[in-house]
Amino acid sequence: MEIFELTVHELHEKLKKKELSSVEATEAMLGRIEATDGKVNAFITVCNEEALESAREADKRIAEGRMDILTGIPIALKDIFLTKGIRTTCASRMLGNFIPPYDATAWIKLKERGAVLLGKLNQDEFAMGSSCESSAFGTTRNPWNQECIPGGSSGGSAAAIAAQQAAATLGTDTGGSIRQPASHCGCVGLKPTYGRVSRYGVIAYASSLDQVGPMTRDVRDAAIMLGAVAGHDPLDSTSVERPVPDYLGSLLPDVKGLKIGLPKEYYIEGLDPDVKKAMELAIETYRGMGAEFIDISLPYTDYAVACYYLIATAEASSNLARYDGVRFGHRSGKAGSLIEMMSRSRDEGFGAEVKRRIMLGTYALSSGYYDAYYLKAQKVRTLIMQEFLKAFEKVDVILTPVAPTPAFKIGEKTSDPLQMYLSDIFTIPVNLAGTCGLSVPAGMSSDGLPIGLQLIGRPFGEEAIIRAGYAFEQATEWHKKKATI
Amino acid sequence: MKYQPVIGLEVHVQLKTSTKIFCGCSTQFGASPNSQTCPVCLGLPGALPVLNKKVVEFAIKAGLATHCTIAPRSVFARKNYFYPDLPKGYQISQYELPICEHGHLDIEVEGVGKRIGITRIHMEEDAGKLVHSDVPGLGSGSGVDLNRACTPLLEIVSEPDIRTADEAVAYLKKLHQIVVYLGICDGNMEEGSFRCDANVSVMPVGSDKFGTRTETKNVNSFRFVKQAIEYEIERQIEVNEEGGKIHQETRLFDPDSGTTRSMRGKEDAHDYRYFPDPDLVPLVISNDWIEDTRLALPELPEAKLARYQEELGLSLYDAEVLTASRQLAEYYEGILASGSQAKIAANWVMGEVTRGLNDNGLDIEQCPVSPEVLAELLALIDKGTISNKIAKTVFDEMWKSGKRPEEIVAEKGLVQVSDTGEIEKIIDEIMAANMGQVEEFRGGKEKVFGFFVGQVMRASKGKANPAVVNDLLLSKLKG
Numbered sequence: 001m002e003i004f005e006l007t008v009h010e011l012h013e014k015l016k017k018k019e020l021s022s023v024e025a026t027e028a029m030l031g032r033i034e035a036t037d038g039k040v041n042a043f044i045t046v047c048n049e050e051a052l053e054s055a056r057e058a059d060k061r062i063a064e065g066r067m068d069i070l071t072g073i074p075i076a077l078k079d080i081f082l083t084k085g086i087r088t089t090c091a092s093r094m095l096g097n098f099i100p101p102y103d104a105t106a107w108i109k110l111k112e113r114g115a116v117l118l119g120k121l122n123q124d125e126f127a128m129g130s131s132c133e134s135s136a137f138g139t140t141r142n143p144w145n146q147e148c149i150p151g152g153s154s155g156g157s158a159a160a161i162a163a164q165q166a167a168a169t170l171g172t173d174t175g176g177s178i179r180q181p182a183s184h185c186g187c188v189g190l191k192p193t194y195g196r197v198s199r200y201g202v203i204a205y206a207s208s209l210d211q212v213g214p215m216t217r218d219v220r221d222a223a224i225m226l227g228a229v230a231g232h233d234p235l236d237s238t239s240v241e242r243p244v245p246d247y248l249g250s251l252l253p254d255v256k257g258l259k260i261g262l263p264k265e266y267y268i269e270g271l272d273p274d275v276k277k278a279m280e281l282a283i284e285t286y287r288g289m290g291a292e293f294i295d296i297s298l299p300y301t302d303y304a305v306a307c308y309y310l311i312a313t314a315e316a317s318s319n320l321a322r323y324d325g326v327r328f329g330h331r332s333g334k335a336g337s338l339i340e341m342m343s344r345s346r347d348e349g350f351g352a353e354v355k356r357r358i359m360l361g362t363y364a365l366s367s368g369y370y371d372a373y374y375l376k377a378q379k380v381r382t383l384i385m386q387e388f389l390k391a392f393e394k395v396d397v398i399l400t401p402v403a404p405t406p407a408f409k410i411g412e413k414t415s416d417p418l419q420m421y422l423s424d425i426f427t428i429p430v431n432l433a434g435t436c437g438l439s440v441p442a443g444m445s446s447d448g449l450p451i452g453l454q455l456i457g458r459p460f461g462e463e464a465i466i467r468a469g470y471a472f473e474q475a476t477e478w479h480k481k482k483a484t485i
Numbered sequence: 486m487k488y489q490p491v492i493g494l495e496v497h498v499q500l501k502t503s504t505k506i507f508c509g510c511s512t513q514f515g516a517s518p519n520s521q522t523c524p525v526c527l528g529l530p531g532a533l534p535v536l537n538k539k540v541v542e543f544a545i546k547a548g549l550a551t552h553c554t555i556a557p558r559s560v561f562a563r564k565n566y567f568y569p570d571l572p573k574g575y576q577i578s579q580y581e582l583p584i585c586e587h588g589h590l591d592i593e594v595e596g597v598g599k600r601i602g603i604t605r606i607h608m609e610e611d612a613g614k615l616v617h618s619d620v621p622g623l624g625s626g627s628g629v630d631l632n633r634a635c636t637p638l639l640e641i642v643s644e645p646d647i648r649t650a651d652e653a654v655a656y657l658k659k660l661h662q663i664v665v666y667l668g669i670c671d672g673n674m675e676e677g678s679f680r681c682d683a684n685v686s687v688m689p690v691g692s693d694k695f696g697t698r699t700e701t702k703n704v705n706s707f708r709f710v711k712q713a714i715e716y717e718i719e720r721q722i723e724v725n726e727e728g729g730k731i732h733q734e735t736r737l738f739d740p741d742s743g744t745t746r747s748m749r750g751k752e753d754a755h756d757y758r759y760f761p762d763p764d765l766v767p768l769v770i771s772n773d774w775i776e777d778t779r780l781a782l783p784e785l786p787e788a789k790l791a792r793y794q795e796e797l798g799l800s801l802y803d804a805e806v807l808t809a810s811r812q813l814a815e816y817y818e819g820i821l822a823s824g825s826q827a828k829i830a831a832n833w834v835m836g837e838v839t840r841g842l843n844d845n846g847l848d849i850e851q852c853p854v855s856p857e858v859l860a861e862l863l864a865l866i867d868k869g870t871i872s873n874k875i876a877k878t879v880f881d882e883m884w885k886s887g888k889r890p891e892e893i894v895a896e897k898g899l900v901q902v903s904d905t906g907e908i909e910k911i912i913d914e915i916m917a918a919n920m921g922q923v924e925e926f927r928g929g930k931e932k933v934f935g936f937f938v939g940q941v942m943r944a945s946k947g948k949a950n951p952a953v954v955n956d957l958l959l960s961k962l963k964g
Contacts, residue, residue: 082531102524201531208763236533321574322528365758
């Protein structure tokens with residue numbers, strides 16, 4: 001097996017046994033990026049020198065016996081995480097030359113453990129999109145079929161795993177941005193409970209929904225990465241003061257008696273037949289392992305997409321106001337007056353989808369419309385949260401598809417934003433409810449594209465979905481399938 | 486037609502915390518541009534606010550001191566607008582659920598008392614400032630200094646209960662006195678630590694329907710507030726009399742001309758698109774926190790004024806002078822704490838101390854004579870060691886040299902002579918040298934007694950105890 005194909009825990013074993021050095025692992029990854037990224041375009045920035053420097057540090061640390069599970073492991077970050085001294089663009093022309101003066105907390109936590117940063121990954125601009133097509137740095141291509149989208153917004157983070165360009169990556173998930181690309185690229189993606197991981201230094205899209213999470217080759221790696229980044233951060237008031245469990249302790253291939261809920265609103269007419277088949281197989285697999293299935297109903301699911309596009313865009317319209325050309329980022333050279341400078345800088349710096357969402361959100365918050373749109377959406381959100389909590393009185397986890405279809409073709413939905421928005425229909429409710437969700441490879445379409453299943457847990461119930469996901473993985477081979485580039 | 490003005494005030498109070506409201510940067514005034522900034526107050530991507538607990542404590546204090554209800558749960562909201570001095574493109578403030586509501590202040594104008602309602606008090610962050618000239622390296626451009634960005638403010642909004650410019654000034658002075666007493670604001674109006682926007686309208690006398698109001702911004706002295714309001718009342722009456730219409734607008738006060746001018750009309754008013762800030766969790770204040778803060782409140786001017794009259798027996802005038810500022814009152818109380826008598830201490834503070842401060846252009850905090858040391862001087866008078874007159878000389882010396890009164894008295898030999906033997910000796914000599922006057926006294930001309938007292942005091946260089954001199958002289962003259 002090639003070095004770049006190894007999981008985080010496999011790499012760790014080899015580093016520990018000195019069968020491999022971090023420099024060798026990092027070189028292998030950088031070589032793989034060099035060889036494949038022309039086709040995939042997962043990276044916006046590759047940090048060759050910095051990566052090798054950190055790898056040498058890591059090797060020193062290993063030699064001195066100060067090794068952590070992530071020491072020397074080559075990883076990559078969505079370009080939404082601020083990295084001190086390393087360009088951070090959020091895939092926007094607005095931040096095309098932005099070199100942050102500080103690090104995101106999640107990155108600091110990985111760095112302190114000795115992880116090696118290979119580079120910064122492509123995404124939808126400001127995390128607004130489901131396909132990576134809104135990036136100012138070109139579309140990332142699905143490693144399984146380069147005519148297809150990798151999903152989004154953390155498309156680069158998923159594609160880099162599928163193309164074996166990094167052992168693990170971090171993404172962010174606001175409405176499905178980790179789970180949907182993970183499903184489309186055949187990797188594992190974990191969206192933790194809101195407040196589980198610090199958002200400090202993560203460029204904000206929709207503050208009440210954004211959450212950081214890992215994207216990996218298997219569930220064990222996801223548990224390792226989550227354990228590394230989770231926890232309270234005094235710099236993020238919304239991060240929760242709650243001990244971080246040992247997620248590795250949940251890696252038990254045992255789901256006997258586990259109560260799995262099947263919400264009827266997620267198994268609808270019009271679900272892609274391949275997705276439907278994958279879900280039926282998954283249910284059979286779990287049943288075979290002794291899990292118990294319970295039919296449930298989450299009737300507010302129908303309102304989730306509308307609710308999301310009011311709340312997320314409202315918050316985004318305010319979050320993105322700071323990009324005005326005054327202190328950092330793109331400043332128009334053509335402006336005469338102050339107002340003109342600000343509006344031209346924004347006009348030139350933002351792409352079409354970002355502008356669309358800023359306008360939507362500005363409208364939703366405007367005087368006279370606030371009650372009808374933003375306030376009502378918040379009320380619906382509360383109802384969605386409550387209906388999840390009610391469901392979890394009866395079941396331990398909820399099993400659903402991640403996306404209604406496998407990855408679609410590049411360009412297929414760019415002219416129809418509504419169709420694009422609907423591709424997140426099964427993932428959005430989890431963000432609105434503020435709870436956790438895990439995407440695990442669960443099948444292949446007739447066209448050879450991966451299909452994922454989604455396990456939804458109760459708030460701070462990551463251990464339950466990790467356990468259920470791990471059990472499924474142990475019983476199946478889907479996560480071992482590899483894209484050929 | 487006669488018109489009735491209606492006035493409401495919005496006051497911005499800059500809080501005296503050492504760090505900013507949502508980050509750890511210093512709030513020190515006057516540092517070099519942008520030297521007190523960090524990712525949070527610069528509004529960098531990814532930065533998040535964390536609430537400074539001290540700001541909440543100060544807001545609770547202000548609320549309690551103005552008889553407000555403290556909300557057990559309040560919410561921060563974003564006020565969205567674009568301006569180069571506003572780094573995030575929104576100001577974090579409070580909107581629907583402020584920390585304090587339903588308070589009041591009692592004022593007095595020309596002996597008539599009145600209660601002014603306080604609608605609400607909320608916390609918010611300040612913006613930075615633009616520098617339009619003399620920016621090194623910028624030529625003719627404008628610079629943005631974000632040192633002030635994110636410094637904590639309270640906005641205190643009154644009910645439209647005020648009817649005259651004098652009432653407005655009385656309300657502002659009272660509020661100013663309270664926030665300074667509370668130690669939550671330095672009260673410096675020139676540096677903008679206490680600034681006021683005035684909402685003014687007029688309606689025909691007898692009407693109960695308020696006229697259209699204008700808002701005059703950033704009036705930063707009591708005198709300007711009076712000028713601005715009076716000008717605005719007069720202007721609005723004039724417009725009405727001429728059959729014109731008052732427009733709802735924001736106006737700017739020009740201190741040079743004492744007038745106001747239109748800044749922006751209603752049609753240009755911002756839609757701030759307020760919504761709860763998702764980066765900050767709702768602020769929950771426990772009853773214990775409120776009660777602990779209440780217990781820790783300093784004695785407020787109103788209570789002090791009453792106590793000085795009732796318990797210390799001071800006149801209303803003396804009590805008002807001494808409670809005018811917390812610092813002066815604390816100075817005065819420092820003297821009392823060292824055992825001096827209330828009335829004597831009051832006379833000294835209002836007399837010698839105030840004169841010394843005025844002559845030297847000092848504030849009470851800068852007074853070179855500490856209350857404890859002044860109390861030592863007063864004790865010397867009380868014990869009869871020195872006379873009141875000598876004490877004033879000693880005080881001047883204390884002011885100049887910083888020495889303690891005992892030291893000065895000893896060094897200069899100013900101890901009052903109460904030793905009867907010594908005084909008798911002086912009296913005998915003076916009587917011997919002035920036998921003529923002695924005879925006159927004995928002959929019934931008692932007026933010459935004063936002459937003898939003066940002679941004895943002069944001979945003793947003022948140190949003889951006047952009471953002892955009186956007694957001895959009288960018995961000796963009577964023979």
